Amino acid sequence: MKKEMKIDEFCRPGEQLAEIDPAEIIPLPPPYDRIEKAPIRKLAEEQRKRMDASLDGVVAIGLTPPASPEEEKAFIEKFLAGLEKLFSADDNWTFLQPLTHTLEYCVKCQICSDACPTYLASGRQDIYRPTMRPEILRRIIHTYVKKDHLLLRKFQGSDIDLNWQTLARLAELAYRCTLCRRCAQVCLLGCDNALVSREIRKVFSQQMGIAPKELHEKGSVQQLRVGSSTGMTPAALKNIMEFVEEEIEEKTGRKIKIPVDKKGADMLLIHNAGEFMAWPENLEAFAILLDAAGVDWTLSTEIAGYDSVNYGVWYDDIQFARVAIRQSMAAKSLGVRKISLGECGHAHKAGIVVADRVLTGDLNIPRESILPLLEEIVLRGRIKLDPSRNNFPVTLHDPCNMVRLMGIVAPQRRILKQICPQFREMEPHGVENYCCGGGSGFAITQSTNFPDWRSAVSGRMKMKQILTAFEDVPGPEVKKYLCAPCSNCKGQFRDMFEYYGVWEKSGILYGGLVELIVNAMTNLKKPFIQWEWH
Amino acid sequence: MGTLIIVLTYIAYVFIVVVYTVKVLAWLRMPPHIRWDLYPVIHEEHYRYGGSYYEQQEWWKKPRPKNTWRSLLYSLKDNFTMGEYYERNRLYWLFLFPWHIGFIFIITFHILCFFAAVAMYGGLDIGAVSAHLAGRVFYYVLLCTGGIAFIAGTFGSLGMPIIRLADRGLRTYAMPMNFFNYLFFFTVYGSGLLSWLVLDPNLDEYRTYWLGLITLTAPALHTMTLIHIILFDIFLIYLPFTRSTHYITRILAYYFIRWDDEPNLPGSDLERQIAGLLGRKVSWEGNHIPTGKSWAEAATERGFPEGKKEKP
Numbered sequence A: 001m002k003k004e005m006k007i008d009e010f011c012r013p014g015e016q017l018a019e020i021d022p023a024e025i026i027p028l029p030p031p032y033d034r035i036e037k038a039p040i041r042k043l044a045e046e047q048r049k050r051m052d053a054s055l056d057g058v059v060a061i062g063l064t065p066p067a068s069p070e071e072e073k074a075f076i077e078k079f080l081a082g083l084e085k086l087f088s089a090d091d092n093w094t095f096l097q098p099l100t101h102t103l104e105y106c107v108k109c110q111i112c113s114d115a116c117p118t119y120l121a122s123g124r125q126d127i128y129r130p131t132m133r134p135e136i137l138r139r140i141i142h143t144y145v146k147k148d149h150l151l152l153r154k155f156q157g158s159d160i161d162l163n164w165q166t167l168a169r170l171a172e173l174a175y176r177c178t179l180c181r182r183c184a185q186v187c188l189l190g191c192d193n194a195l196v197s198r199e200i201r202k203v204f205s206q207q208m209g210i211a212p213k214e215l216h217e218k219g220s221v222q223q224l225r226v227g228s229s230t231g232m233t234p235a236a237l238k239n240i241m242e243f244v245e246e247e248i249e250e251k252t253g254r255k256i257k258i259p260v261d262k263k264g265a266d267m268l269l270i271h272n273a274g275e276f277m278a279w280p281e282n283l284e285a286f287a288i289l290l291d292a293a294g295v296d297w298t299l300s301t302e303i304a305g306y307d308s309v310n311y312g313v314w315y316d317d318i319q320f321a322r323v324a325i326r327q328s329m330a331a332k333s334l335g336v337r338k339i340s341l342g343e344c345g346h347a348h349k350a351g352i353v354v355a356d357r358v359l360t361g362d363l364n365i366p367r368e369s370i371l372p373l374l375e376e377i378v379l380r381g382r383i384k385l386d387p388s389r390n391n392f393p394v395t396l397h398d399p400c401n402m403v404r405l406m407g408i409v410a411p412q413r414r415i416l417k418q419i420c421p422q423f424r425e426m427e428p429h430g431v432e433n434y435c436c437g438g439g440s441g442f443a444i445t446q447s448t449n450f451p452d453w454r455s456a457v458s459g460r461m462k463m464k465q466i467l468t469a470f471e472d473v474p475g476p477e478v479k480k481y482l483c484a485p486c487s488n489c490k491g492q493f494r495d496m497f498e499y500y501g502v503w504e505k506s507g508i509l510y511g512g513l514v515e516l517i518v519n520a521m522t523n524l525k526k527p528f529i530q531w532e533w534h
Numbered sequence B: 001m002g003t004l005i006i007v008l009t010y011i012a013y014v015f016i017v018v019v020y021t022v023k024v025l026a027w028l029r030m031p032p033h034i035r036w037d038l039y040p041v042i043h044e045e046h047y048r049y050g051g052s053y054y055e056q057q058e059w060w061k062k063p064r065p066k067n068t069w070r071s072l073l074y075s076l077k078d079n080f081t082m083g084e085y086y087e088r089n090r091l092y093w094l095f096l097f098p099w100h101i102g103f104i105f106i107i108t109f110h111i112l113c114f115f116a117a118v119a120m121y122g123g124l125d126i127g128a129v130s131a132h133l134a135g136r137v138f139y140y141v142l143l144c145t146g147g148i149a150f151i152a153g154t155f156g157s158l159g160m161p162i163i164r165l166a167d168r169g170l171r172t173y174a175m176p177m178n179f180f181n182y183l184f185f186f187t188v189y190g191s192g193l194l195s196w197l198v199l200d201p202n203l204d205e206y207r208t209y210w211l212g213l214i215t216l217t218a219p220a221l222h223t224m225t226l227i228h229i230i231l232f233d234i235f236l237i238y239l240p241f242t243r244s245t246h247y248i249t250r251i252l253a254y255y256f257i258r259w260d261d262e263p264n265l266p267g268s269d270l271e272r273q274i275a276g277l278l279g280r281k282v283s284w285e286g287n288h289i290p291t292g293k294s295w296a297e298a299a300t301e302r303g304f305p306e307g308k309k310e311k312p
Helices: A007-011 A045-050 A069-086 A096-105 A117-121 A132-145 A150-156 A164-174 A182-186 A193-208 A216-226 A234-252 A274-278 A280-293 A317-334 A345-357 A371-379 A410-419 A439-444 A450-458 A460-469 A487-500 A502-506 A514-519 B002-028 B068-081 B083-088 B090-121 B133-166 B168-172 B176-199 B204-215 B223-241 B243-258 B269-277 B295-300
Strands: A267-270 A338-341 A367-369 A394-396 A480-483 A508-511
Touching: A007 A132, A007 A164, A069 A132, A069 A164, A069 A193, A096 A132, A096 A193, A096 B002, A096 B243, A117 A450, A117 A460, A132 A150, A132 A164, A132 A193, A150 B176, A164 A193, A182 A193, A193 A317, A216 A317, A234 A280, A267 A317, A274 A280, A274 A487, A280 A371, A280 A514, A317 A338, A317 A345, A317 B295, A338 A345, A345 A367, A345 A487, A367 A371, A371 A410, A371 A514, A394 A410, A410 A514, A439 A450, A439 A487, A450 A460, A450 A487, A460 A487, A487 A502, A487 A508, A502 A508, B002 B204, B002 B223, B002 B243, B068 B083, B068 B090, B068 B243, B083 B090, B090 B133, B090 B176, B090 B204, B133 B168, B133 B176, B133 B204, B176 B223, B204 B223, B223 B243
Parallel strands: A267 A338, A338 A367, A394 A480, A480 A508
Antiparallel strands: none
């Protein structure tokens, strides 16, 4: 039985607060039930000296300890100044109301803990409770911002000793929540403890310039500078399109010219640029399908116009707004009627929903998901499909951003039921789904041992769900397909499947939705899905 | 003592109404925020599985039917049943439910007592054998609401500290104020229970008390009842200092945050409000942010993504 953690321990300098114990994390079905190695690599001594890992021995940010008491004091003061801005209607109108509501009205009843896949999968480590981050933040606010009297703080349990390590742990802890918002979904009081994780990230980024480099320097900054968070320039994009066209011809015998920068097209389709680099078959499938269905569409080569990601949605409002505006400007310059988002969950939520209250005037171009169009193509018979071509077990992963956070639940299911005879649901599914474990930027965060953590802990509940969905055909001899209509989720599945050896042990291939549709097209001579490319 | 009770009661009711109103208005006056909806959104057509209007092609051309009554009933129902707790932590619900029912019923009881006193002032006889049906109905309704309030509240106040200490998660986040509340609320409900069971089985004294309140006549009450009423008045004054406003703000949070799926359509009032908010100045100090400029400027200015230091 784990030692019970007291909140005050969070501020105690020195020792590591929690350790992931292989015997306590939730068990997986055979053959994944054998504990063969420590789930998370230990940091080297040199790394531990350089980066603070006193939360759980894992590093997403890895803050360097201050060199002097003066440096520590300056760090704390800057954080507190940022904290005040979090409650300013000028600096934080974007989230003031939901944040204030959560901090004032959460009664810490712990209902949300039992909904959190990270907390559950970790073997119920106290530090991962969704209430931990808000509680630390609340205490800092009462003690150092509102400066409540000591007696009142003792009475309300809101007293805290602030030091550099408390903030270093808090910064790391903000990156142990995938922002899947399952916790918020079950809260009877309308509180959203996941949002508090995001707002803590915001203070660190907008006030102190601290964020995982995959999100900021190599993420949103790079996207605004060169056009894509992958580093892909417009020239490189054109080369990739040529490659994709050749691949399509090789696979299908068809010559398809992918429309790029087509002025006045009906629809600008924006993909997550990760697809261009890691899963070009998704682009190929889109090109084949939209061509066959006669859709008037185009890609863009403008800055941010060919990369739908918007990492700002996870950590920084200003970066978020900048990317959203550049994406809309790309559509405006082409004169398209609407923007459609490809298979990427967070890009859906960011571009369609969150950007809705950032874009005004002529930048407020209508934006929609590609899924309803795919549904129409499949269900209205705009192309001929043969479901027997997909006669293998298929299950569906619901990307949190697309499903729980914006209510696109049915179109993908109607498609799969139409074209996949062996489709089966995971449990729970739809708006109650579990996160893939790579949400809120985790799937791209490669810092030290963080990838181990997201495979072993934050993604473990999803891993269990996937294996359970295929429990009637567990072995690798039956090839199975995990449909994940989200680039970020696919990135997590790629790493997690490798971590657990899923292809070798279970024969599960992950991929998008559109690949399954194209795989069922009757006029393709050979199957589109290539199992050997697992 | 009777006069003191009248004054204290009026102060208590005015105080709680004013402070609750101020708190709710402060909540409502916060600026519109970025959309942060969460599904299922109960007023949506496909709320049963959590579907939204985004499931349609070109959703901006389609009607977006909203069933406001359904969402209102849903949010009110949860105030009473606490179904999520029943599903997820039944032992906690076993104590939390009566604790809240005690609160809701004791407030309801006093409101009903007010109406009963008005009726009595108008000549209605209230009692088990009243000649009027309304008098008999009032009698039994008051007996039920008062009885449920005292029994449930006392049981809940006794059980809550036990579950808070027994449950690992609740214990971690327990604070002295929680236990003070349990003890204080126990004395409020317990004194009412004792007074009812020992001295006033028909709850006549509360009607006398309320008649005194509306006629500004000092009521003659038994000491035990007086103690309960004084404790209840202090309870009303204390409530705004607790998180009890959540009975109201949780519904606001549902409507204005979780279920707020109102799109920002071109030319709408919302778009005008957002344009105003984008004109506000930012004082964030991160290297990538032009401190002192407006949101609109910060979001559109070129050169800042790479940091102030690198700006030419």
